[in-house]
Amino acid sequence: MAGPLLPAALLLAAAAAAAPRRPCGPAGLSQDTVLGRPGANVTLTCGAEGPLNGTVAWRMEKRAPAGGRWLAGGHALLLQRLRYEDAGLYSCHAGGRTLRTLRLLVEEPPETPHVSCYRRSHDKDVLCEWRLRAKPSPGTRAMLWVKRRFTVENATEQRCRFFSKAQKFVCRVKVPPSVDDNKPLVVSTCVRNAAGGSAGEDKIITLSSILKPDPPLNVTVEALEKAPQRLRVTWTYPSSWDPRFYWLRFQVRYRPEPTPTFTEVDQVTRTWLDIHDAWRGTRHVVQVRAQEEFGHGAWSEWSHEAVGTPWTDPRDITEMGPYSSQLPTEDGAYGYGATLPPELFGDDAADGAGGAVLEASTHSVAYPYPFLVAGGSLLLGIALFIAIVVRYKQTWRLGVRRGAKPAGEGQHALVPLGPPSPSSPLSATPLLPPATPPAPGPLHVTNLDYFFSGK
Template sequence: MFSCPGPLLPAALLFLLLLLLPTAPGRPCGPAGLSRDTVLGRPGANVTLTCWDKGPTSVTNGPANVTVSWRVEERGAAAVGGRGRRLAEGDSLLLRHLRYEDSGRYSCYVGGRPLRSLRLLVEEPPETPRVSCYRRSHDKDVLCEWPLRAKPSPGTRAMLWVKQRFTTEDATEQRCRYFAKARKFVCRLKVPPGTDDTKPLVVSTCVKNGAGGSAGEDKIITLSGVLKPDPPINVTVVALEKAPQRLRVNWSYPSSWDPRFYWLRFQVRYRPEPTRTFTEVDQVLTTWLDIHDAWWGTRHVVQVRAQEEFGHGAWSEWSREVVGTPWTDPRDFTSEMGPFSSQFPMEDGTYAVTLPPELFAEDVGDDAGGTVVEASTRSVASPYALLVAGGSLSLGITLFIGIVVRYRQMWQTSRQRWAKPGGEVQHVLVPLGGPPSPPLSDTPLLPRPGPLAPGALHVTNLDYFFSRP
């Protein structure tokens, strides 16, 4: 059975403990030591200053028949020779509902001679920092910040220390700045060129003032893991002509990100204004997107956000909201027509449309506000249908004219074939070897036709029309 030597066991446990616990820079975080003549008070509280005892906040009666007066040092003036604003008289001075402005040096006097001087410090212990770090691009510094619930006291200071994990090198110290408008502390961590983006760093924060100190939890980060680009800019929504269900969204890279060296991927979300649910489109590598399922005639809200192209770090914040409406045919009767474009259902299930009174000028008086007419169920003739009907009519007329010309040519050809040429001598065929045969009949089978009336048709000439050339 394998057994671990006794001396190696504590070393192994110590090594595992170092792996599990983050390596803190080890900087002290606490208030500076207060002097014995300093009295600490919190905003809104009450404090009593005494002139005779050693304890600054004790209340003890001094010598009898002695008048004690109090003065507070004016800003920028020294408490020497009784200079300052005079306050109440008595062995003790009660200050109610302290404010930051009450901080200063208070002195008591007897007969114009100073007996004691106390420094009053009005401060609130600082809030515990909950830091978060981010980097706008690969070539920018790291920014670490944390918000505050209330404005810190004037003497509050914040520091940040950074060092590589599991190393013995000294930590880098950075002073943090308070931004009153945003109500947060911001610390800038400078990144030297060529720094490995994958190495873990330990970030420690400390906030302290005269009332106390507070250290935040150590945070382990990597430069690639804290990437968080700024939101895309110049986001626009454009309607596409003759596409009632499409919208084109365009945007630009943020100014803090250089697309010549590193790219971003984008996510677009949109929704029709009547709804609250967004439709999201991921993995967009271009700076534009076509929406194919937009609602006809409805305003849409669109937003875009960005992330590093390989998914390192976090998504940016969403861009500001922009709106756009798909294209609508201006000839469409149901498109927007100003104040006269409303539609509403009738009792029989059909729809009625409010038309402008100008269309009924001869029937509607000046006091009429509009006429409601029932929408017709008859479809409006399409220009394509009229074009097809006209083409068919032209083709029929052309065919009819062609047939007439053809039969006219056939009639003329038949007439020339049956007509005898002028000057031709007619010979009577006489059979050989016998007397001539008598004619078959002297009486014609059909009577000779009489003179025809003008415009009449001779029935015996109908074979002209049916003869073939």
């Protein structure tokens, strides 16, 4: 029994999917309603039973308290170049009685909707919207239907609301908790008024594919002390996203204000980022956007711009006039030097030579410390060298004077030692005989290094 039923179910689902679209025609008009388009001409007639002479008078009724006014008489009333303000009730009168009342509608067919749907988080309703090129007529109505694909269930109908400031229709669709985020849904739209109707193309969506978070909030840019090329960017989750259950990943882009090109940093999972290549002394523009942590759906819009300037050493800032220069640093970045007044350069400040003098002067004023250290080290080295030379000179002279000994000094006769006599104690026996004065003779120099030993 299950065999024949399965193809029948498939055929039923296919037939439901291929069923004709929901009708989207113009709203029905009553017999006493006349339709006119903006800018066109329209003629209102009092009716066949009315008199044909000029005793007929027309009156237009407005909703405002003082809106009623009488118009030119005649069996037919010609209205040229209609405007939306011309819509209202028109009545013709003769002999003190009302002969006929007509309702004039001034409308044009609505624009074809091109709908897009998004969901701000996993636990929010689906919002579908489309923008219009021009403001619709007051009688325009928009509807939206949502149903699961390949099913025969009835579609959920939602009324759409027009927001004049944003110039768009917005429809809110409540999502049942049992709906799978990966199951396809069919979205249909219809916009109509008395002048006609227009249906948009059916749109196939899934709840996971239409995720689009709101932009991050409270984006701030702070300078880090003693870090002239770093900035810290912080932000918070949007209020429509609950980070206790689902997370977001972020993308940060930044640029120095003189440049129009942004540098982007992807795959940021925290709510802060340190920029390490900021320009010294330059204000930077930073923006952040968010996406679902696993990449489902679309990126949010970029946040509002936040600005910040890296830390600058107060000793490098001198406000003395309108002239300034930006000099390259050791790591290839550019930093701002001191600002010098134009009167220091005289008349040469306007030509190229003046610019060269300005750069050299700025560098010397802004960075005097390396020159002071180098000069001090050089002077200390010279003084140390002179002190060493003088010290060695004095030592050498003292060694020469001590090295001139009398002849024979230091020469002792070698006397063989014999065993001590048993009668005398060991301590009374001298180890060496008393030295005898040497006979005069020539000076014997046995060690020339003694004169240069410095002792």
